Amino acid sequence: MTPAPRSTSIHPGEPLLPNPLRYPKRPFRSMSRGVKRMQPRRAAPDGRRGRGDALPEALVVQITGTDPDGDALARPAAWDKTAGPPPLIHMAPEPRGRPALVPGERVLARLKRIGAGRYEGRTMHRLAEVPGRILGVFRPGHPTARIVPTDRRAKAEWVVPPGEENSAEGGEIVLAEPLPHHRLGLKPARVIERLGNMGDARSVSLIAIHTHDIPEDFPETALAEAARARATRLGRRTDLRGIPLVTIDGEDARDFDDAVFAAADGDGFRLIVAIADVAHYVRPGSALDLAARNRGNSVYFPDRVVPMLPEALSNGWCSLKPMEDRGCLFVEMRIDARGRKLSHSLGRGLMRSAARLTYEQVQQAHERSDELELPLPALYGAFRALLAAREARGTLDLDLPERKVVLDEDGRVASVSPRPRLDSHRLIEEFMILANVAAAEELERHHHPCMYRIHAPPSDEKIEALRSLLATFGIRLAAGKEPHPRDLDRIRRKVAGTPEAPLVNEMLLRSQSQAAYSPDNIGHFGLALARYAHFTSPIRRYADLLVHRSLIRCLKLGKDGVTGEETKHLPDTAEHITATERRAQLAEREAIDR
CATH class of the missing domain: 2.40.50.140 (Nucleic acid-binding proteins)
Incomplete structure (x- = not known):
């Protein structure tokens, strides 16, 4: 960088x-x-x-x-x-x-x-800023040791007076605090915590966490609220326990916040997407709520997760574990053979996951026509229909590869490789997109405030710059009109498999505005959708929790819906959670790039 x-x-x-x-x-x-x-x-x-x-x-x-x-x-x-x-x-x-x-x-x-x-x-x-704490690499020396800040913007080292080293060893990442000083020269600091060796990938995550001020520890009041959580009862909820809903996640996932089901329905399909009922446990204005809002989202590093919610909830009562009763918000949808949504209904239910599956398991079972005792053909049939609908809308699918970092037992990087992109990944994505659209449409239909996920079209300046750059490759982007996502995707497909593809994909990516959260809807350019919200990941995103609360209130599903005070501050909250999302992206990228 x-x-x-x-x-x-x-x-x-x-x-x-x-x-x-x-x-x-x-x-x-x-x-x-x-x-x-x-x-x-x-x-x-x-x-x-x-x-x-x-x-x-x-x-x-x-x-x-x-x-x-x-x-x-x-x-x-x-x-x-x-x-x-x-x-x-x-x-x-x-x-x-x-x-x-x-x-x-x-x-x-x-x-x-x-x-x-x-x-x-x-x-x-x-x-x-003059920091309240310093994160850096400890360097022994005589007569004094030094701390070299890991923040690349810092312009000076810190000296560690004798007796203030806290037994730190050379090359260790340390957390320090400034000491009073009244003389010229390097400022003194005291080592307050040893975080590990610089060569340890786990230390790299700690650097990113401290550099970006990502909150790690939950307040005691929030932990106490999480510890008091108990199982959700059926009550007035819809009983979904007889439906074989399944979770499909990565092999290393621990927080299962979405489950899916599909069945043939005439020429189309009936779909159910069930999402963990986080709103039942995290009430507006509670200590848990304040902590979750402050974090905005979970942050994922190669060796750890900094969760938005305490583990008692994120990996416990909110996680849709197999064969355990869990509260949920669900959306039932019917689509035709071309993937067009015909109807939807939302509710609050009690579900019991029939299986915890991985993407690899589902992909292999589908390729071998092994149903895993579950209706996988219907899931994939609905998926193919949804892909047809995506194709008809004309979306921009850059599909940039993610990197997977594997650590050995000592915390050192064993391998870095592109994450495989399977149809099972895309299946879940398409189900989630449809559920997100249904949530946004439902709130709009009731004229109720919604935290939209927005993505503006590229600016005129960015399109002109892209047009000029593409021309150097002999690729024409028509002038005189705002391009549709399908126009840009057509270019991506044209260069696919050529030596120019990585650079052209990077150019297309850089031409895009960044997605954000807002109570004011402008649509989602990349997905070619008129309205869109995040509804499907409330364990790890605060925006989704707000959408759940809005649905609970407008559909009269309980007394724990969004409050007037929350609605009043939606613009500020949107700005905040957009910023925490950027913070997480930067920290995650830095941890891998180092």
Whole structure:
């Protein structure tokens, strides 16, 4: 990865004072007045926007996420929450050759007001904070040891005074905290935790976790709530225990949050997708809810998972384990022979998974015509119909390979290889997409707020850049109209199997905006869908939990539906969980790339 530019240490929101060794004393008073003018003003006491959201021309801001075009969004780094929602700052793209701004990063920005509560920001300086903790590699030395930060943006090492090493050994990853100091030179730090050797892949995951401030430990109150969880009773739920629903996941999966069933139905198929009823256990405003929202999603590393929910729920009461009763939200759908959805209905049920299957098992059984005592032909028949519907819609299927990292017993990388892409993977994806569409349509039909999964079309600038690059390969992308996903997929198919394919696929990927969460629907360009939401993974995504709560409320399925307060803050929540998703993607990628 390209290292970030040199940065300056600063506490966010504190006065930006110059070096006292370089300036005479007289200008300090006027400069401090100027700095005060850079602090955000508080909102009016009655909560009305007016002068209350006015921001100074220059301000330290924190990147919180991205807009549909992939450009960074920010808010003031120091903002009093009692003053109401912070103004939204749209950051201009970074100059060519400089890394993009990432969620969590803080910069000194020049601001220009572009509307009520909205600003355009341009980076003046990227800031490295004076940390409350330091993650780095321990280097013994005489007379003092040093810590070399793992954060590539950090510009200086730290010295470890004698007696503050905590028995750390050379090459170990350590967590340290700054010590007070009043002299020039490198700053001192104390080792507070030893995390393992730099050559250990498990340490690489810890680096990513600490670098991106991914919460690892749950509050005791959240753990206590999870420990009190008990089995779900039938009550007023629909009894699905007689239906042979099965889970199909990776071999190493532990949290099973979706199960599927299919049967022939005239010329088409009847499908059921059952999803873990996380909303039953994670109530709005509870300690579990606050912890889950803070995390936004689970994060997956080669050697560990940082879950959104405590294991008592994620691998326990919420996981759809075989032959155990579990609460669920389900959607029953009927499709015709061409994969078009004819009808759907949603409900709250009690299910019992008939089997825990892996993708490899299902693929092999299908190829051998071995039914595993389960109706696999119907599942694959419905899958082929759904593929026909996808083809008719004209989606963009880049299908980029994922990497699988295998560790040995000592935590070292044993192998890195592309993950196989099987029809069984695509089968589950198509079932989940259809269920997600049904959830979004149901909420829209009831005029109920929904946390949509949106994907904007590529911007005109990106399409022009793509058109120019494709021309160098002799590939024509018609001008004068906004391309449909099928136009881009046609190009992908044209180059498939050629030496140019990897580069063209990369160009197509870079032309796309980033998918995001929003309560305002603009459709999903890549999937060629008018409405779409995430409904099928509430164990590992907070967005799905919100969609479950919305369905519970609008369909009157219980008293644990979405609250008015949650609905009011959907825009802020959308921004937050989009940012945590970006954070997870960056951390996961860094752990593999290292």
